[in-house]
Amino acid sequence: MSAAAEATVLITHDVGLHARPSVKFTKLAKSFAAEVEIALAANGPWFDAKSIVKVMAAKAPKGTVLHIRASGDGADDAVRALIDLVQRDFDEDAGHVRSA
Amino acid sequence: MRIEGIPASAGYAEGPLFDLDRPPAVYAGKATSAEEKTALEVAIGKAVSRLSAMVESVDSDAAGILEFHIAMLEDDALSGPAFAAIASGQTADAAWRQALDAEIAGYEASDQDYFRARATDLRDIRDQVLRALTEDGGSTAPSGAILCGEDIAPTRFLETDWSHGGGIALKAGSTASHVAMLARSRGVPMVVGLREPLASLTGVVLLDAEHGSIVLAPSPAEIGSFRQSSSSFAARQGEARSFLARPAVTKTGTAVRVQVNIADPSDVDAIAIATCDGVGLMRTEFLFGKTLPDEETQFRAYRKVLEWAGDKPVTIRTVDAGGDKPVPCFTVEEGNPFLGLRGIRLSLARLDIFRQQIRALLRAAPHGNLRVMFPMIAVAEEYERAAALFAEEQAALAARGVAHKMPPLGIMVEVPSVAIAPEAFAGVAFFSVGSNDLTQYVMAAARDNAAVAHLNSVRHPAVLRLIGSVVAFGRENGIPVSLCGDAGGDPDAIPALLAAGLRDLSVAPAQLAMAKAAIADVSV
Numbered sequence: 063m064s065a066a067a068e069a070t071v072l073i074t075h076d077v078g079l080h081a082r083p084s085v086k087f088t089k090l091a092k093s094f095a096a097e098v099e100i101a102l103a104a105n106g107p108w109f110d111a112k113s114i115v116k117v118m119a120a121k122a123p124k125g126t127v128l129h130i131r132a133s134g135d136g137a138d139d140a141v142r143a144l145i146d147l148v149q150r151d152f153d154e155d156a157g158h159v160r161s162a
Numbered sequence: 163m164r165i166e167g168i169p170a171s172a173g174y175a176e177g178p179l180f181d182l183d184r185p186p187a188v189y190a191g192k193a194t195s196a197e198e199k200t201a202l203e204v205a206i207g208k209a210v211s212r213l214s215a216m217v218e219s220v221d222s223d224a225a226g227i228l229e230f231h232i233a234m235l236e237d238d239a240l241s242g243p244a245f246a247a248i249a250s251g252q253t254a255d256a257a258w259r260q261a262l263d264a265e266i267a268g269y270e271a272s273d274q275d276y277f278r279a280r281a282t283d284l285r286d287i288r289d290q291v292l293r294a295l296t297e298d299g300g301s302t303a304p305s306g307a308i309l310c311g312e313d314i315a316p317t318r319f320l321e322t323d324w325s326h327g328g329g330i331a332l333k334a335g336s337t338a339s340h341v342a343m344l345a346r347s348r349g350v351p352m353v354v355g356l357r358e359p360l361a362s363l364t365g366v367v368l369l370d371a372e373h374g375s376i377v378l379a380p381s382p383a384e385i386g387s388f389r390q391s392s393s394s395f396a397a398r399q400g401e402a403r404s405f406l407a408r409p410a411v412t413k414t415g416t417a418v419r420v421q422v423n424i425a426d427p428s429d430v431d432a433i434a435i436a437t438c439d440g441v442g443l444m445r446t447e448f449l450f451g452k453t454l455p456d457e458e459t460q461f462r463a464y465r466k467v468l469e470w471a472g473d474k475p476v477t478i479r480t481v482d483a484g485g486d487k488p489v490p491c492f493t494v495e496e497g498n499p500f501l502g503l504r505g506i507r508l509s510l511a512r513l514d515i516f517r518q519q520i521r522a523l524l525r526a527a528p529h530g531n532l533r534v535m536f537p538m539i540a541v542a543e544e545y546e547r548a549a550a551l552f553a554e555e556q557a558a559l560a561a562r563g564v565a566h567k568m569p570p571l572g573i574m575v576e577v578p579s580v581a582i583a584p585e586a587f588a589g590v591a592f593f594s595v596g597s598n599d600l601t602q603y604v605m606a607a608a609r610d611n612a613a614v615a616h617l618n619s620v621r622h623p624a625v626l627r628l629i630g631s632v633v634a635f636g637r638e639n640g641i642p643v644s645l646c647g648d649a650g651g652d653p654d655a656i657p658a659l660l661a662a663g664l665r666d667l668s669v670a671p672a673q674l675a676m677a678k679a680a681i682a683d684v685s686v
Binding site for chain 2: 076078080081082084085088089110113114115116118119121123
C-alpha cells in the first residue's frame with residue numbers, strides 16, 4: 063500500500079538541526095521504509111531525511127519551520143514520529159548547553 | 163633548550179617527541195579503478211571501526227561528537243562524489259580529499275557560527291580516512307610520547323593510549339579548549355602557547371606542565387632536576403588526594419572554606435560536591451563565547467549547577483566580557499581594553515543583554531542556593547543601578563506569575579577604588595576579591611603580558627595590605643569576604659592570604675586537593 067504524508071514543525075532546539083540532533087533524526091528516518099524528505103520551505107528544495115550529510119547541508123537553525131514529507135509504506139507514521147522527535151527537542155538533556 | 167608556554171593541565175612527562183603535524187605518508191596508487199574503489203571502502207570501514215571502538219570508552223559529550231563522525235562516514239552522500247571521481251580515473255586519496263574539501267568549503271561558507279564550526283569535524287573526518295588509506299603506521303604515537311604540534315584534534319586525544327604516560331605540547335591551543343578539559347580530567351600533562359617553534363623534533367624531551375615549559379635535548383643536569391620536580395609533584399599530589407575528602411583546616415585548627423571556580427556548566431560533572439564547599443565563582447563568559455545565549459540557554463546552565471550543588475552556595479558572576487575576553491556582537495574594540503568597557507560597565511551599557519541574564523538568574527534562583535555578583539565595580543552607583551535592574555525584573559516576573567527568587571547580590575573587589583574605600587559598599591551582601599585583576603591594577607602590570615609577569619604578584623605587600631583591609635572592613639560590618647582569583651589555589655600564596663585574614667577561598671577544581679593540603683600546613 064502506498065501513501066503520502068506531509069507536515070511542518072518549529073525547531074526549538076538551541077542551535078537548530080545540528081550534529082547530535084541530526085544523528086537522531088536520520089537514524090529515526092532510516093527506521094521507516096517510506097521515502098522521507100525535509101525542506102526549509104514548502105516549495106523546497108527537498109533533502110533526503112535519511113542522509114545526515116543532506117540534513118546537515120539544510121543548515122536549519124533554531125526557529126526554522128521544518129517541512130517533512132514522506133511517501134510509501136508507513137509514510138504517516140514516519141512523519142508523525144519525526145515531528146514528535148523535533149517537538150521533544152531531540153530528547154537532549156537540559157544540561158547540554160555545549161553542543162557537539 | 164627550554165621553551166616556555168602556558169600550563170593547561172599540570173603534571174610532568176618525559177618521553178620521545180611525536181610530531182602531530184608531520185605530513186601523512188604518501189599514498190601508493192593502485193593499478194585499477196576497481197582497486198582504488200576497494201581501497202577507499204576499506205579505509206572508510208577502518209575509520210568507522212576505530213571510532214566505534216572509541217565511543218565505548220568516552221563520556222557522553224565526547225561520544226556525541228564521535229557518533230556524528232560515524233554517521234557522516236556511513237552516509238553514501240559523503241563518499242558518493244569521491245567514488246564518482248575514482249570511476250573517472252582519480253586515485254582514492256585525491257578523490258576523497260577533493261570530495262571532503264568541497265564539503266568543508268560549504269560549511270565554512272555558512273553564515274551561522276555553529277555550522278561553520280563543524281568544518282573542524284569534517285577536517286577530522288577527512289584526515290581519519292586519509293590516515294587509514296595510507297596505512298601510516300607512524301601516525302600512531304609511540305606510547306609515552308609527547309605529542310607536539312600546532313593544535314590537536316579531540317579524536318586524536320581520545321584515540322591515544324595515555325596509560326603509559328606521555329603529554330601534549332602545543333604552539334597554539336588554549337587552556338579552555340575541549341582537549342585541555344579532557345587532559346585535566348584524565349591527568350594528562352599539557353602545555354599550550356609555546357613561544358617558539360620546536361626546531362628539532364627528535365629525541366627525548368622533558369615536559370613540565372606544572373610551570374609550563376618543554377626542554378629539548380636536555381643535559382644530564384636538566385634531566386636530574388626535572389625528575390626531582392616530577393617526583394616531588396607526584397608526592398604532593400598523592401599526599402593532597404588524602405586531603406580532598408576532608409574539610410580544610412589549618413595546622414592550628416582554623417576552618418577554611420574552599421569552593422571551586424567553574425566556567426562551563428559541564429565542569430561540575432567531574433567534581434564530587436562533597437569535596438568542596440560550593441561554587442565560589444561561576445563565570446558566565448563561556449556561555450557568551452561565540453554567540454549571545456538566549457534566556458533559556460542561560461537558565462538551563464545556571465539551574466544545572468544549582469541543582470548539582472544542592473544546599474551549598476553557588477556564586478554566579480554576571481558576564482565579565484571585555485578586557486582580554488572579547489565577545490562578538492557585544493564587546494567593543496578599545497585601545498586599552500583592561501581599562502575600558504568591560505564587566506559591569508559593559509552590562510550597564512547593553513541593558514537588553516544584561517536584563518536577559520538577570521531574568522535567567524532570577525528564574526534559576528529557586529533551584530538552589532544562588533548568590534550573584536557583579537564584576538569590575540568601581541563606584542557604588544554601578545552596584546545600585548545593577549541592583550535596581552534586579553528589582554525591576556523581579557517585579558516583572560512576579561506580574562507575569564513566573565517562578566523566581568531574589569538572590570543575595572554582592573560585588574567583586576578587583577578595582578583598587580573599592581579595595582581602598584570599601585565603606586561606599588556597606589550595603590552589599592558580600593565581597594569576593596578577584597585577585598588576578600586587583601593585582602594587575604595595583605601593580606600596573608597587564609596579566610597577559612609576559613614581559614611584566616614578574617611584577618604581577620599577589621604577594622606584593624601593597625596587594626596583601628588592600629586584601630587585609632577589605633577583610634577587616636567586612637568583619638566590622640558583617641559582610642562576608644572571599645577570594646576567587648588564581649591565587650586562592652596557589653600553595654605559595656595561600657599562607658599570605660590566610661595571614662591577611664581570608665577564610666574563604668575559591669580555586670580551580672584541579673587545585674582543590676593541593677589547596678587543602680597547603681592550608682593544612684599554615685598556622686593561623
